[in-house]
Amino acid sequence: NAGVTQTPKFQVLKTGQSMTLQCAQDMNHNSMYWYRQDPGMGLRLIYYSASEGTTDKGEVPNGYNVSRLNKREFSLRLESAAPSQTSVYFCASKSPVPDTQYFGPGTRLTVL
Amino acid sequence: AQRVTQPEKLLSVFKGAPVELKCNYSYSGSPELFWYVQYSRQRLQLLLRHISRESIKGFTADLNKGETSFHLKKPFAQEEDSAMYYCALSGRGSGNTGKLIFGQGTTLQVKP
Numbered sequence: 301n302a303g304v305t306q307t308p309k310f311q312v313l314k315t316g317q318s319m320t321l322q323c324a325q326d327m328n329h330n331s332m333y334w335y336r337q338d339p340g341m342g343l344r345l346i347y348y349s350a351s352e353g354t355t356d357k358g359e360v361p362n363g364y365n366v367s368r369l370n371k372r373e374f375s376l377r378l379e380s381a382a383p384s385q386t387s388v389y390f391c392a393s394k395s396p397v398p399d400t401q402y403f404g405p406g407t408r409l410t411v412l
Numbered sequence: 413a414q415r416v417t418q419p420e421k422l423l424s425v426f427k428g429a430p431v432e433l434k435c436n437y438s439y440s441g442s443p444e445l446f447w448y449v450q451y452s453r454q455r456l457q458l459l460l461r462h463i464s465r466e467s468i469k470g471f472t473a474d475l476n477k478g479e480t481s482f483h484l485k486k487p488f489a490q491e492e493d494s495a496m497y498y499c500a501l502s503g504r505g506s507g508n509t510g511k512l513i514f515g516q517g518t519t520l521q522v523k524p
Contacts, residue, residue: 335512342515390456400458401512
């Protein structure tokens with residue numbers, strides 16, 4: 301039982317490049333989330349998916365797209381990376397009972 | 413506006429001293445409050461939730477609705493408590509998407 305896994309762990313991009321961050325969970329959770337973590341700002345929600353086939357914007361969705369491929373997988377795509385997207389990205393899935401979010405190890409992304 | 417505020421970026425105490433990490437929130441409605449912790453080189457994990465009224469690793473947190481606060485306390489700090497602590501809230505009831513709103517985080521440093 302790996303919980304929530306994320307790939308890659310580290311990535312360096314040039315401005316304008318695109319990439320997809322992968323996330324998978326093996327806990328059979330319906331809800332999944334993408335957050336970014338920036339110094340002094342805590343974690344902010346980018347997108348979330350309440351169930352397979354549905355996605356919704358969070359607090360900071362601009363510049364990102366997501367795909368809920370199936371119940372297990374929820375990917376985050378940067379179409380044209382910008383330096384402002386340099387951050388640590390966390391994926392999470394939520395257990396309904398008890399109400400707990402389980403986080404992945406994070407992806408550290410640098411955009412030059 | 414829905415917001416979580418942690419006024420201290422860094423809290424430094426000596427081993428054995430009491431600890432209080434402050435958290436204030438604003439939310440229209442009845443929120444669920446959580447404390448999440450991130451130890452060095454580990455993923456973010458739930459420490460405790462207000463609805464459980466539990467004590468985890470000697471930490472407690474009481475929800476004060478009048479002051480809209482959810483401060484985290486421990487009577488005697490240990491070196492292994494050194495970590496980043498995040499206060500977070502989500503909405504309650506049916507239709508709750510489980511989205512978390514995080515505070516900015518407080519780094520707790522426990523000195524020997």
